[in-house]
Amino acid sequence: MVDTENKLDSDFESGSNLEENKLTEASSARTSEQNSRASAEINADIITSQKPIPLIKIDAKTPSNAIERYEVYPSLPLPEYDSGIAKAFTAIDKMQPDLLLFCLICYPNVPIRLDELRKLSGRSVGHNILVENYGNLDWPLHEQQCLGIIFQRPTGQSIDKYFKSEEFSDQEKLEKAKLILLSSISALRNLNKLGITHRSIRPNNVFFSDSNGEDIIFGECVTTPPGFSQSLELETIERGIADEGSRGNGDVSDDIYAVAATISILLQNTDSFTTFASEQISFNKIIKGSFNILVGERLKSQKISKVLEGMLQDKIEERWNLNDIELWLGGETIAPRVYTKETRASQGLTFDGIEYFTKSTLAYSMSQNRSKAVEIIKSGTLTKWSERSLKDKVLASKISQVTDDTMVQKDRAKYADELLLSKILIVMCPTYPISYKNILYTLDGFGSGLAIELLRGGDAKTYTESVSLGLLNFSFQLSSNDKIKNEDRIEIANQINRYLQKAGPGFGVERCLYELNPGCPCQSPIIIKENIFFSSMLLPTLDKIAGTTNTQKSPVDRHIAAFIASKINDDLEQYLSEIGDFDKSIQTLGMLKLLVHIQNNSSSTHLLGLAMWVGGLMAPAIRIYNSRKLRKDIESGIPQIIRNGNLGELLKLIDDPSHKEEDQLGYQTAMNEFKEAEETILKTETNSDPESEVAVKTSRQAASVLSILIMIFISSLILLAN
Structure with missing residues (x-):
């Protein structure tokens, strides 16, 4: 057994750069050959399947033929390529029918990573699955438009199937673990060049790109918010504690952690971690450390354990980076490292019947039992323990200061206890998620957490409260020494707060939703089923649904106003202000002006349906004129303009300065004549x-x-x- 283990370990000491280059060079040739063999079988299935659904462009700037060439077959699912809640189906490219493709259907109530999708689409990013294209589909299951993302299909199976198979020896599996490490260096570096983190690395989302199992690619990372579909074993302590939609983009160190966790699960061939309750996994990691929970001494190879230990360090500054992994794979000697442990108190603090010796375990438990946590803060117990037992006078001073400052804020009295606890938890563990009432979100996960709450029909009040109370800013100030980065973050937090303080259309929580989530489609009830991501498709979509929607209501509601304001960089303040005016005529004109502004800056020139819709709402705007004749003239001119589908012409007719001048002069003349007549009558009455x-x-x-x-x-x- 010893000799076998030594042989396994020695296999990991070969050079990595040469192997990585060979893997990359051989991949294309193998994939092309295997695709040709498999395409014939797939074509036979397609012939007998139900009618396919074509992709529809989601951005007016994209040529239609570039999208509509792809078709998806709802009767041909590919469950082996499912990714979390996104389900996979057979897809074809009509211009290249021999390509092996599949389509992931994104779930409507979960935002996607649109910025990352746009960067990856059509681009070969080494050791990452290739995104061919994307667009909407009329998806029958959800009875609405859903985003479909087309991927090139890996020829090989997923890694987890390989490791669960009994056909392969431990040595072979260890070699594949090395292959995963080797591929991860290239995959993560290539993503990092594009400013992208993967955040979806897991056993069933890593594939062999060839049937021989000689090359590996990482699966998709764009169908859900970062970390959304990850089990807690795969997430760092900080991000795993957060709510599933609030884990944030993170950085490459989070992906390195996920790679190590994936390998540890594969080598142990176990799913046992997932049987624990989520709080048990996180709490056990905090107590014992991620490496001890996920790996410990359970692996045969001590050398693979060494690299996994480095990659699973809970302190980011101690976690191995890609260069460390590359040196280790290349057989370089890695200097011995001493990983620090959290300071333990000389005497424990009893909280909720359990004795705690570290601030991280105590903070986690305090976030779970909030009322009792407030008690030990207000009583001074926490301050005394921090100073006397933990020997941390700085922490004790901060706790005391925050407690005093929070309790004297009388204007926030009804939030005092929750605000106090949230701030104390931030002081105790600045890298942990913000914990306010029943929500937990990382500093870069607030936006996606807010979106998940709203899209699922929840109440976003808790999220908005946490910002209004200054928790984001407070956390930014304590979380990092990167002054420039934190200044940018604080400005974003201040901007969010400004949006929340304005109640009118184009602001409020709706504005925050779209500003912070480019991958969130417009949630207006008017167009929610159309799955609109880009402002360029807004007017064509409103035009399309004009015949089937309630045209007695304005086509610009709060969601559409906020969506437009977040997507267009122009100054729209005046239009938004007018839309929120109490005067119905001003509201109507403001709505028309906003739509005209969009049409003037887009390729949407002929909008008959929308013009008819908007034209039918112009009565309040026409009533601003005093002259009955002028009103009738304007009303009679509307049908002709509507037929042209040009909203600008409609605005010119209704808001024509010459009409206003004519009406004002006529009104003034009439007023003068009325005054003279009134004086004559009065004079006559007086003389009688x-x-x-x-x-x-x-x-x-x-x-x-x-x-x-x-x-x-x-x-x-x-x-x-x-």
Whole structure:
């Protein structure tokens, strides 16, 4: 047995660079030959299957023929390529039918890694599966548009099937473990050049790219948020503690950890870790260390154990990097390392019936039993233990200061206990996720956590509260010595807070959702089933559904306003402000102006359906005019403009400055005429009063005339009498 083990270990001391180059050079030739042999069998299945579903472009800038050449067969599933919640189906490229392809159907209520997908699509990234293309499909299972991602199919099987097979010896499996390590160096370096972390490395997502098992590729990493589909064995302590949607992008060290965890599971040929409750796995890692939980002394090869120990170190600064792994594979002597352990207290602190000797185990348990945790903070027990037993006066001082500062913030009284506990946990373990009420998220996982909560129909109030209370900023200030990086992060946190403080359309939690999650499709009930990721497809989609939706409502709701604001870099503040105005006419014009702005900056020129929809909502905007004739003229001009499908012409008609000037002049003229008429009427009414000056004067004049007439009459009578 000893001789066999020594032989196995010695096999790991060969050079790595030469082998890596040979693997890369041989891969293409083998794959091409194997694809040709397999394509005939697949074509036979396709002939007898149900009608395929073509891909549809999700970005108007993409040529349709570049996407619609791909077809997916819902009756031909490929479960061996399923990735978490994304299910795999047979796909073909009509222009290259001999290519072996499969399509992963992304789940509608989970955001994807769109930025990473765009970087990887159509690009050969060594030792990573090739993304051919992507687009939407009318997927019957979900009864809506779903994103489908087309991948080149690995010719070989998944690694976990190989290791579970009894056909192969321990030595052969150890050699494949070495192959995984060798391939991971290339795979992760190539991803790192693109600014991408994988975050989905697991036993069933690593494949042989050839049927001979001589080359390895890592599977997809874009269908879910980072770490979403990972079991806790594969996640570092910090990211495993976080909620599944809030684990964050991380960096290459997180992927190195996942590679080591994957190899440890494969070599032990066990799934036993997954039978533990999640809190047990994380807590055991905290107590004993990841290496002891995942590997310990259970492997036959001490040399493979050594590299896994380095890769599974829980302190990032002590974890092996890619260069260390490469040196080890090349047979270089790695200087002995002493891995530090967490400081233990001289006396334990009893919390919830258990005695704790380290701050990390105590902090984890405090996050699980929050009411009792607040008690030991307020009573001063935690401060005293930190100073006297843990011998950490700096920590004790911070706990005391945070407690005092938080308790005097009367404006946050109703949040005081939760805010206090959250801050204390950050002080105790700055690298751990933010723990507020019932949520846990890493500093780079807030956005995806918020998205998962909203897309699943949950309440995002807890997430928004944590930001409004300053927990992100507080954590950023303590989490790293990288001043520049933290300043950028703090600015992002401040920006999130500004969005949350504005209640109008285009802001609020909806704005945060789209700003922080490029891979989240627009969640407006109007277009949610259309799975819209890009603003370029917004107007064509609204135009398409105009005949089947309720056109009595505005086509711009809160989600669409926020989606537009996050996707377009232009200053849209005025339009958004008008849409949120209380005056219905201002709202309507603001909506039209926003849509016109989008149309003017896109290739969408003829939008008959949308023009009819919007044109039917213009009554409030037309009522701003005083002239009935002008209103009728505008109303009569709308049908002709609608037929052209140009929203800009509609805006010009309704919001025409010359019309406004004409209406204002007419209104002023009418007002002047009305004023004159009113004065005349008033004057007439005033002069009709018997007591008025005019009436008295007229009466006097009449009396004088009458007196003269009487005198003349009397004089005439006298003359006649004489």
